[in-house]
Amino acid sequence: MSKAAQEQLRFVGKMVHVSLPREPSSVDSRESDPADANAGRARARGVIRDAIFAILLAILLFLCWPGRLHAQDDCLACHSDKDMKNAAGHSLAVDGDKLGASIHGSLKCGDCHADIKTYPHPDKVARVQCLTCHATEESDLKGSVHADGKDHPCISCHGDAHTIFPKADARSAVYPLNVPGTCAQCHSNNGMGQKHGLPSIYPKYIDSIHGYALSKEGLLVAANCQSCHGSHHILSHKDPQSPTFKSNIPNTCGTCHAKINVDYSQGAHGKAIAAGKMKAPVCTDCHTAHGILQPTEAAFRMQSTPICGSCHKDKLSTYHDTFHSQLGLLGGYVETARCWDCHGAHDVLPARDPKSPIAPANLVTTCGRCHAGANLQFVQYQPHANARDRKLNPALYFIRLFMNLLLAGTLTFFMIHTILWLIRARIEQVKNNSAIGGDHD
Numbered sequence: 179m180s181k182a183a184q185e186q187l188r189f190v191g192k193m194v195h196v197s198l199p200r201e202p203s204s205v206d207s208r209e210s211d212p213a214d215a216n217a218g219r220a221r222a223r224g225v226i227r228d229a230i231f232a233i234l235l236a237i238l239l240f241l242c243w244p245g246r247l248h249a250q251d252d253c254l255a256c257h258s259d260k261d262m263k264n265a266a267g268h269s270l271a272v273d274g275d276k277l278g279a280s281i282h283g284s285l286k287c288g289d290c291h292a293d294i295k296t297y298p299h300p301d302k303v304a305r306v307q308c309l310t311c312h313a314t315e316e317s318d319l320k321g322s323v324h325a326d327g328k329d330h331p332c333i334s335c336h337g338d339a340h341t342i343f344p345k346a347d348a349r350s351a352v353y354p355l356n357v358p359g360t361c362a363q364c365h366s367n368n369g370m371g372q373k374h375g376l377p378s379i380y381p382k383y384i385d386s387i388h389g390y391a392l393s394k395e396g397l398l399v400a401a402n403c404q405s406c407h408g409s410h411h412i413l414s415h416k417d418p419q420s421p422t423f424k425s426n427i428p429n430t431c432g433t434c435h436a437k438i439n440v441d442y443s444q445g446a447h448g449k450a451i452a453a454g455k456m457k458a459p460v461c462t463d464c465h466t467a468h469g470i471l472q473p474t475e476a477a478f479r480m481q482s483t484p485i486c487g488s489c490h491k492d493k494l495s496t497y498h499d500t501f502h503s504q505l506g507l508l509g510g511y512v513e514t515a516r517c518w519d520c521h522g523a524h525d526v527l528p529a530r531d532p533k534s535p536i537a538p539a540n541l542v543t544t545c546g547r548c549h550a551g552a553n554l555q556f557v558q559y560q561p562h563a564n565a566r567d568r569k570l571n572p573a574l575y576f577i578r579l580f581m582n583l584l585l586a587g588t589l590t591f592f593m594i595h596t597i598l599w600l601i602r603a604r605i606e607q608v609k610n611n612s613a614i615g616g617d618h619d
């Protein structure tokens with residue numbers, strides 16, 4: 179619709195407003211001759227006729243008055259024009275068919291745009307309040323990290339206001355497979371997250387095992403942002419009520435990984451967390467939250483250091499001294515024993531616990547998984563032998579001391595020997611040179 183045509187329509191609207199017929203006056207006060215009965219009856223008939231006419235006119239006006247709204251057709255008369263824009267160039271076009279197909283298809287425009295009562299309507303109309311019909315979502319959102327959205331808070335996640343679909347419909351912006359893309363509008367490498375000092379999440383997520391399962395395998399049951407954060411009442415991970423608060427994480431992951439959560443809660447780490455020892459690891463300390471790798475991948479198996487070693491520093495350094503680690507450090511990926519091959523990953527237990535894979539009675543089985551024919555003799559080998567600790571490993575300590583002294587002694591001897599030998603060689607050379615020079619004279 180051209181600008182001129184819009185103006186014209188609006189002008190027509192205004193004309194109708196000003197040219198409204200007033201109530202027709204039915205009684206003429208100047209004509210009051212009581213003697214003329216005929217004239218009186220005629221006047222009475224006239225009054226009735228006028229009254230009927232007035233009522234008919236009123237009904238007609240009620241039906242045709244352009245200032246009243248009945249159906250969406252009224253609004254679409256103008257807003258179905260695809261090129262309709264406001265002064266700022268923002269499109270004002272509404273696709274009636276799409277709206278009709280959406281979950282709100284049975285609503286009238288005015289159910290949402292509730293402050294439009296007449297036309298021409300004002301240039302600026304109040305923001306649509308979804309809360310009139312969705313009070314729970316609104317109040318959940320109010321208490322969340324997304325409480326103060328400048329744009330319309332609901333449609334920032336639900337997409338175009340006129341094409342909202344139920345969450346189970348593949349066209350919905352909050353359909354499980356579409357959620358990451360919806361959150362990524364703000365939580366990716368783009369400006370929004372950075373402006374608020376938040377890390378970029380989407381790229382890490384989409385490359386993770388969950389992102390892969392969702393985007394490549396099309397798994398509706400793979401974790402999307404909503405599975406771990408919720409939808410409307412999203413809280414910061416620092417809030418103890420949040421599903422991403424450290425001690426709540428095992429149960430958050432456990433909604434899907436139920437068996438692992440049970441194993442974990444029976445292990446030393448899970449028990450420690452339950453007892454409020456926040457230094458112990460939860461799922462995300464070992465797996466990360468967004469960049470979760472498949473544990474059989476080499477990239478994950480190579481990560482003993484960040485996974486267990488960042489907390490058990492002493493055990494890591496002793497492990498590094500052993501054959502198992504040296505083998506792994508030779509470069510590239512080698513199938514050697516990582517921390518969890520001996521300790522388990524989730525039901526990690528101390529050696530004194532008889533259920534522990536490192537309990538003395540279980541070592542033959544534990545080592546035997548890789549060392550066929552492992553026996554009691556073989557498992558005497560200490561995976562964490564600490565040659566620097568005289569009290570724990572005295573034999574190793576003295577052997578190491580002797581070897582180090584021997585090495586240092588040998589090196590010193592040969593160094594002195596070499597230096598003396600060089601000096602002597604130089605002296606011989608100078609002697610020989612002067613002897614040759616003497617011959618020429």
Ligand code: HEC
Binds near residue numbers: 264270298299
């Ligand atoms: C006579 C044509 C016409 C009809 C009929 C009409 N509109 Fe509008 N509408 C306009 C124009 C023109 C604008 C742009 C106003 C501006 O920004 O100057 C507009 C703007 C709007 C806006 C945006 C206002 C804003 O704050 O940016 C909404 C919402 C809207 N109309 C809803 C409706 C609804 C709902 C109906 C039916 C109840 C309706 N319109 C009927 C012409 C019309």
Ligand code: HEC
Binds near residue numbers: 253270282288290339
């Ligand atoms: C489910 C509620 C809902 C219904 C039904 C609805 N609208 Fe809207 N409409 C909105 C929301 C939300 C906005 C975004 C602006 C705001 O916050 O008010 C909007 C914006 C608009 C705008 C401004 C342009 C834009 O896209 O930002 C126009 C024009 C408009 N609506 C017209 C209509 C017309 C015409 C109908 C009926 C055919 C209609 N709306 C039905 C919720 C609705």
Ligand code: HEC
Binds near residue numbers: 308316317333357410
């Ligand atoms: C941060 C993004 C986000 C915002 C903002 C948001 N929603 Fe949602 N909404 C979602 C997600 C994700 C789902 C799907 C939840 C699910 O799958 O269980 C959803 C689902 C819904 C549902 C379906 C019922 C339900 O709860 O499962 C309704 C209704 C709804 N939202 C309304 C709203 C309203 C109204 C607002 C504004 C007050 C709003 N939403 C704001 C993300 C959002």
Ligand code: HEC
Binds near residue numbers: 307312332342345346
């Ligand atoms: C006039 C009342 C009304 C208003 C205003 C309204 N809705 Fe709805 N909405 C409904 C009804 C009715 C349904 C269908 C409920 C059903 O079938 O369970 C619905 C369904 C929905 C659903 C799908 C729920 C699901 O099952 O997944 C979403 C999402 C939604 N509305 C979001 C919004 C948003 C966002 C706004 C504001 C822009 C809004 N609604 C405004 C009445 C309304």
Ligand code: HEC
Binds near residue numbers: 361364374404
């Ligand atoms: C319209 C942009 C926008 C969308 C869409 C959006 N967010 Fe946000 N989100 C923000 C902003 C901005 C903040 C920072 C709020 C603040 O700190 O005041 C934030 C904060 C967060 C935080 C809290 C960060 C912290 O610890 O403080 C989480 C978690 C979060 N969003 C998750 C999500 C999820 C999940 C979705 C999708 C369902 C989503 N967001 C969709 C803009 C958005």
Ligand code: HEC
Binds near residue numbers: 468
């Ligand atoms: C498997 C569960 C899970 C999924 C899926 C997930 N998150 Fe998170 N997210 C977390 C946890 C747990 C935290 C708490 C901080 C941490 O451990 O790194 C978090 C933290 C955040 C933060 C705050 C960062 C901070 O340091 O404060 C934002 C923002 C966020 N997530 C957004 C998203 C978005 C967007 C998606 C989807 C693309 C998503 N998350 C998917 C579990 C998840």
Ligand code: HEC
Binds near residue numbers: 433
């Ligand atoms: C909504 C359900 C859901 C939630 C919540 C969830 N996951 Fe998953 N996760 C899955 C599904 C489904 C797969 C399988 C993907 C595949 O194999 O393609 C998976 C795979 C994994 C894998 C790889 C397993 C393998 O052998 O390939 C790890 C590790 C993992 N999730 C850890 C976590 C952690 C840690 C959390 C919590 C921070 C979590 N998950 C939360 C559903 C979930």
Ligand code: HEC
Binds near residue numbers: 459462485
């Ligand atoms: C102390 C570190 C650590 C913690 C805590 C941890 N995991 Fe694991 N997880 C691992 C390691 C290491 C593996 C690889 C095990 C293997 O390859 O044998 C693994 C494997 C997995 C797998 C793949 C299945 C398997 O057993 O190979 C899933 C799924 C998983 N973890 C989910 C979780 C969930 C959910 C939690 C929290 C309840 C959690 N993890 C806590 C270290 C940990």
Ligand code: HEC
Binds near residue numbers: 446
């Ligand atoms: C975030 C730090 C952290 C990470 C990562 C971590 N642990 Fe632990 N671990 C602890 C804490 C703290 C305890 C002590 C719990 C207690 O006090 O009962 C513990 C206890 C243990 C125990 C029991 C020993 C004892 O003294 O009770 C074993 C065995 C163990 N961890 C092995 C591992 C292995 C194997 C990994 C990697 C798969 C790992 N840990 C990753 C912090 C961590």
Ligand code: HEC
Binds near residue numbers: 487515
């Ligand atoms: C080859 C198998 C093996 C590997 C690999 C291994 N451990 Fe151990 N670990 C053991 C055995 C056996 C014990 C018990 C005897 C001891 O303390 O030396 C033990 C003891 C421990 C303890 C003390 C448990 C207690 O009850 O006091 C911790 C903590 C530990 N290891 C962590 C680690 C970490 C972290 C790694 C990886 C950097 C690792 N282990 C690698 C076999 C292994």
Ligand code: HEC
Binds near residue numbers: 519547548
């Ligand atoms: C995940 C598999 C795996 C586990 C579990 C494992 N190892 Fe090993 N270990 C290896 C590999 C691979 C080598 C190097 C190749 C070789 O010599 O067999 C090795 C080498 C060794 C060596 C030196 C070479 C040799 O064979 O004499 C000793 C000693 C050893 N392991 C002891 C143990 C003990 C004790 C345990 C149990 C506490 C254990 N290992 C558990 C994989 C494992």
